[in-house]
Amino acid sequence: MRGRAVLVHTGWDQHWRTDQYLEGHPYLTGALAQWLLDAGALLVGIDSHNIDCTDGGERPVHSVLLRYDIPMVEHLCGLAAVPEHGARFFAMPVKVKGFGTFPVRAFAMLDR
Numbered sequence: 768m769r770g771r772a773v774l775v776h777t778g779w780d781q782h783w784r785t786d787q788y789l790e791g792h793p794y795l796t797g798a799l800a801q802w803l804l805d806a807g808a809l810l811v812g813i814d815s816h817n818i819d820c821t822d823g824g825e826r827p828v829h830s831v832l833l834r835y836d837i838p839m840v841e842h843l844c845g846l847a848a849v850p851e852h853g854a855r856f857f858a859m860p861v862k863v864k865g866f867g868t869f870p871v872r873a874f875a876m877l878d879r
Contacts, residue, residue: 768803768806768807768808769807769808770807770809771807771808771809772808772809772810772811772812772856773803773808773810773811773812774811774812774813774814774840774843774846774849774856775795775811775812775813775814775846776814776847776849777793777813777814777815778814778847779792779793779814779815779816780814780815780843780844780845780846783842783844788816789816792815792816792817792821793813793815794813794815794817794818794819794820794821794828795811795813795818795819795828796827796828797827797828797830797831799828800827800828800831800832803832803837804831804832804835804837808837809837810837810838810839810840810856810858811828811832811837811838811840812839812840812841812843812846812856812858812873813839813840813841813843814842814843814844814846815841815842816841816842817841818839818841840858840871840873843873849875850877853877853878854875854876854877855875855878856873856874856875857872857873857874857875858871858872858873859871859872859873
């Protein structure tokens with residue numbers, strides 16, 4: 768994982784643009800976030816509404832990763848088409864200042 772983007776494919780993107788997408792979504796745990804940090808991940812993405820559980824006010828994944836400037840990308844779609852190895856992930860942000868969250872154009876390019 769060291770020096771790589773880690774994209775978590777849960778299949779939740781099948782609910783994109785439905786009411787179900789926002790309820791009961793899969794998420795990571797604080798322990799997994801710490802493991803990803805220790806493993807050297809440079810970015811963590813997920814194909815669901817939020818990388819953290821939204822049932823309470825705690826945000827352990829955000830807290831762990833952002834403390835070490837590791838960006839997160841949520842709401843990814845189409846991860847089933849991205850191979851486990853042999854692709855490069857890009858998340859191109861718009862040019863803004865002072866925002867905590869903002870949209871990106873996310874895509875993967877297959878290595879040849």
